[in-house]
Amino acid sequence: MRVLIxxxxxxxxxxxxxxxxxxxxxxxxxxxxxxxxxxxxxTSYDLAIVDIGLPDLTGLEVIKEWRASDRKFPILILTARGxxxxxxxxxxxxxxxxxxxxxxxxELLARLxxxxxxxxxxxxxxxNSGPISIDTNAQxxxxxxxxxxxxxxxxxxxxxxxxxxxxxxSKTELTEHIYDQDFDRDxxxxxxxxxxxxxxxxxxxxxxxxxxxxxxxxxYNLPIDDQ
Amino acid sequence: xxxxxxRLLIAGSIILSAFLGLTGYALDQTYQQSAxxxxxxxxxxxxxxxxxxxxxxxDGTIEIPPNLPIxxxxxxxxxxxxxxxxxxxxxxxxxxxxxxxDFHGLKLNNITQTVLTQTxxxxxxxxxxxxxxxxxxxxxxxxIYTINIAxxxxxxxQEISHFRNLxxxxxxxxxxVLLVAQWIVMRWGLSPLRLAADEIVHIEQGEQSEIxxxxxxxxxTLTTNLNALISSNREHLTRxxxxxxxxAHSLKTPLALMRSAGESSPDGDKALKxxxxxxTDQMQQIIDYQLQRAATSGRIPLTKPVEVEKVxxxxxxxxxxxxxxxxxxxNVDIDKPCLFFGDESDLFEILGNLIDxxxxxxxxxxxxxxxxxxxxxxxxxxxxxxxDDGPGIDKDITENITDRGVTSATKQGTGIGLxxxxxxxEAYHGEIDINKSSLGGASFELKFxxxx
Numbered sequence: 241m242r243v244l245i246x247x248x249x250x251x252x253x254x255x256x257x258x259x260x261x262x263x264x265x266x267x268x269x270x271x272x273x274x275x276x277x278x279x280x281x282x283t284s285y286d287l288a289i290v291d292i293g294l295p296d297l298t299g300l301e302v303i304k305e306w307r308a309s310d311r312k313f314p315i316l317i318l319t320a321r322g323x324x325x326x327x328x329x330x331x332x333x334x335x336x337x338x339x340x341x342x343x344x345x346x347e348l349l350a351r352l353x354x355x356x357x358x359x360x361x362x363x364x365x366x367x368n369s370g371p372i373s374i375d376t377n378a379q380x381x382x383x384x385x386x387x388x389x390x391x392x393x394x395x396x397x398x399x400x401x402x403x404x405x406x407x408x409x410s411k412t413e414l415t416e417h418i419y420d421q422d423f424d425r426d427x428x429x430x431x432x433x434x435x436x437x438x439x440x441x442x443x444x445x446x447x448x449x450x451x452x453x454x455x456x457x458x459x460y461n462l463p464i465d466d467q
Numbered sequence: 468x469x470x471x472x473x474r475l476l477i478a479g480s481i482i483l484s485a486f487l488g489l490t491g492y493a494l495d496q497t498y499q500q501s502a503x504x505x506x507x508x509x510x511x512x513x514x515x516x517x518x519x520x521x522x523x524x525x526d527g528t529i530e531i532p533p534n535l536p537i538x539x540x541x542x543x544x545x546x547x548x549x550x551x552x553x554x555x556x557x558x559x560x561x562x563x564x565x566x567x568x569d570f571h572g573l574k575l576n577n578i579t580q581t582v583l584t585q586t587x588x589x590x591x592x593x594x595x596x597x598x599x600x601x602x603x604x605x606x607x608x609x610x611i612y613t614i615n616i617a618x619x620x621x622x623x624x625q626e627i628s629h630f631r632n633l634x635x636x637x638x639x640x641x642x643x644v645l646l647v648a649q650w651i652v653m654r655w656g657l658s659p660l661r662l663a664a665d666e667i668v669h670i671e672q673g674e675q676s677e678i679x680x681x682x683x684x685x686x687x688t689l690t691t692n693l694n695a696l697i698s699s700n701r702e703h704l705t706r707x708x709x710x711x712x713x714x715a716h717s718l719k720t721p722l723a724l725m726r727s728a729g730e731s732s733p734d735g736d737k738a739l740k741x742x743x744x745x746x747t748d749q750m751q752q753i754i755d756y757q758l759q760r761a762a763t764s765g766r767i768p769l770t771k772p773v774e775v776e777k778v779x780x781x782x783x784x785x786x787x788x789x790x791x792x793x794x795x796x797x798n799v800d801i802d803k804p805c806l807f808f809g810d811e812s813d814l815f816e817i818l819g820n821l822i823d824x825x826x827x828x829x830x831x832x833x834x835x836x837x838x839x840x841x842x843x844x845x846x847x848x849x850x851x852x853x854x855d856d857g858p859g860i861d862k863d864i865t866e867n868i869t870d871r872g873v874t875s876a877t878k879q880g881t882g883i884g885l886x887x888x889x890x891x892x893e894a895y896h897g898e899i900d901i902n903k904s905s906l907g908g909a910s911f912e913l914k915f916x917x918x919x
Contacts, residue, residue, distance in 0.1 A: 249720045255727055293716060320716040322755055323762070324782070324819025325812045331785035338789070341716075342723025342751055344744075345730065358791060 241356060241396065242417045244288040245269040246276030246302065247318065248295050256289065259345055260352075264379075264392045266419055273297025280306050284313075286417060287356055289348075291318045292330055300333045307334035314355040318343075353377055360403035367402055368465040372441060372449060374402060381441075388440050393418065397433045398441075401450060401460040410457035434458060471660070472653060479649045487638050498630050503595075506623055507583050510597035513547055513616045523603045527610035531560050548594070550615040559612070568592075572615035575600035585620070593620040659686050670697070673771025697769050708762045708812075715758045722747050722754075752883045759887045763894045764810040772806035775837050775849075778814050782822050783835070790826045797833040805837055807849065808917065813891050820884035821853045821911050828857030832906055839918055847918040853911045854904035 243265045247253040250271065257267045268283065270276040273294040280288060280302070288306075292299040303315055314337075317330040322340040330338055336358070337351055357365060357376050365377045371384040379395050381388050390398065396418045401409060411430050434450060441449050451461040469477075522530045529551065549562035550572040558572070570588040575598055582598045596617040602609045659682050669675045677694045729743030779799060787795075807814045825833045837851045888911075892899050897915040904910035 251724050252720055255724070259727075320719050321712040321758070322715075323712075323759075323812065323816065325815040328781050328785045328815060328819065331788055332781060336788060340755075341719045342726055342747065345727060354792070 241286040241400065242266040242268070242283070244276065244279055244283070244285045246273065246289070246294065246299070247291045248272065263349060264396050266417060273299065273302050277302045277305055280311055281309060284416070287313055287352060288315045289318060290315055290335070292326060293320055300329060303330070303333045303335055314359040316351055316355060350377070356403065362403070369402065369462045370447065372462065374399065383441055390440065394433050394437055398437055401458060402464070405460040405464055408453055408457050408459045413457070471657060475653050476650065480646065483642060483645055487642050491634055491638050494634055495631060499627060502623055502626055503583070506595050506618070507597060510595065510616045510618060511599070513549070514597060514599045514614050517549060517614055517616070518601060525607065527608050529559065529612065548617045552613045552615065554611045570594055570596065570617055572596065573598035573613060575613045576611065578602050578611060586617070594618065595620055595623065659683055663690060667769070670769050700767060704764055711758050711761050715754055718754055719751065722751055756883045756887060759816065760890055763813055763891045767810065770810065772808045773811045773814050775805040775807050775814065776801045776803065778811065778818055779835060779837065782815070782819050786823060786826050794831055795826060795829060795833055796831055797835065800836040802838045805839060805849070807915070809895055817888050817891050817913070820888045824884060825853050825855040829855035829908060830857060832856040834906065846916060849915040849918050851913040854906050855908040856904070856906040857908035859903055859907070860901060860909045
């Protein structure tokens with residue numbers, strides 16, 4: 241999951257970046273509205289966190305611009321004033337949720353997960369797909385009720401494929417959304433993760449949860465229950 | 468309180484009638500005097516005729532020839548009567564026109580005297596009588612006679628009454644014309660005031676933001692200052708809110724950092740971490756609450772009322788986005804039009820907190836009903852009811868919140884939303900009742916009096 245953070249407060253921005261990276265998100269950040277707006281226009285994000293009180297462009301203007309140019313990723317706004325009029329204006333401008341500063345990081349992480357899940361069209365934090373069950377809150381996976389051990393990158397890969405199960409995901413897209421910019425994109429590590437995931441999810445090779453479409457990428461192959 | 472128009476009209480009418488009354492009286496007096504003077508002149512003329520005709524004998528007696536050159540004294544129908552009285556009071560001559568009537572003639576002793584008196588004859592007819600004292604120095608003893616010439620007052624009275632009639636007709640006409648003119652002048656003179664009052668009504672209804680018309684110099688100071696007051700009021704509120712939110716912003720970020728430092732420190736005292744989290748939470752709530760208190764404007768005169776439906780729709784639509792995963796039915800029932808006479812931001816705060824609460828706690832039903840109602844004394848008020856089918860609020864908690872405000876709210880962890888709502892409502896002298904809803908959950912009933 242690639243996240244954009246626009247926050248003018250340096251310390252808070254760095255802290256957020258660090259925490260989200262630790263949680264396995266790929267993070268870009270910006271301290272100004274203009275730069276943030278540009279990043280959001282040019283890059284495909286899964287999520288954006290926007291502070292309303294930015295020094296140059298206001299957060300509201302940034303959100304309106306994005307929505308006007310058909311950027312659909314979910315947006316969480318941060319507001320310091322906590323006044324309802326401001327929250328409502330933000331939500332009307334196109335944000336999907338708000339958080340009043342200061343906030344608990346657990347709260348922020350829960351909101352982000354819910355936003356990503358919702359934007360993918362899942363109403364429950366637990367996604368069931370045949371024998372496979374993915375808890376997006378706990379970031380844990382079970383197959384036929386048995387918990388399986390996944391590394392953070394393996395989980396992110398699976399989650400991204402499942403949440404975008406209607407699309408074919410290219411290797412480049414997977415890399416962009418799962419890893420930070422400094423990651424070597426030519427690496428064939430993705431193929432390794434996919435291979436390991438297949439083994440862990442489908443040890444008997446009966447389900448084929450992840451299909452490889454030659455030259456195009458990967459697609460999650462199993463039907464999802466109760467979307 | 469009498470209106471300005473009535474005051475000016477009453478004062479103007481009193482001055483006008485006093486002026487016209489005095490004018491009428493003075494004119495009447497002057498005219499009477501001049502009419503009397505002309506009576507006197509006429510009678511004096513007759514006196515001179517009589518003197519010219521009189522023949523004075525050496526013994527001092529006078530004789531008037533029976534056929535006077537002017538015959539007015541001899542004619543029966545004439546209005547003149549003559550009578551000559553000697554110094555002993557004896558009537559030595561009376562005009563043939565007297566016939567059987569008589570009148571009281573004066574006897575004067577000083578030959579410089581001429582006296583006009585009003586008297587009546589033996590039939591009771593009113594007369595003017597001119598008494599003229601004469602003597603002839605060519606005659607021995609210089610006998611003194613008083614010549615009395617009288618005429619009836621009829622002609623004089625007719626003349627006076629004719630004059631008076633004319634006078635009152637004219638004065639009456641002038642009064643009416645002046646009153647109408649005064650009224651027109653007043654309408655015209657006071658029209659800027661009426662215009663200003665109309666503009667203020669428009670400002671109150673939010674149709675314009677300041678006084679726009681051109682006004683005469685006397686009012687200009689007032690309207691300019693009123694405009695300045697209106698805009699400074701608005702600016703003041705905006706500046707106030709901005710300053711406060713800047714303050715909050717600058718306090719909150721360090722608070723957030725402090726807390727996250729406490730939370731994320733890997734090797735810290737657990738009790739210390741907990742204390743930091745708790746205290747920073749409480750500090751945040753206190754900042755939120757005090758910020759809200761300071762930003763609450765309350766009822767400000769000359770501000771546009773807020774359409775409640777618009778605000779409710781915005782909040783409900785926004786919250787529907789936030790609570791998209793919760794299947795909530797919401798019924799919104801609002802009178803059209805329904806106005807909140809206060810600040811939009813305050814209304815957002817009240818409804819935002821209450822509706823968010825309802826969405827948060829409900830199982831699946833939220834009812835919002837906002838109406839303009841009348842109490843027993845026929846005073847209109849704005850009633851807002853927000854209810855849900857959630858678990859409801861514990862009576863102790865509601866009492867604590869509404870009685871003691873934020874401190875108890877933060878201690879009990881119920882958030883400061885309700886305390887904020889209660890505070891804003893108080894700023895508007897409104898009422899809040901927290902009850903059990905027929906839906907099973909909490910019901911918040913708000914009342915704002917003074918609905919126009």
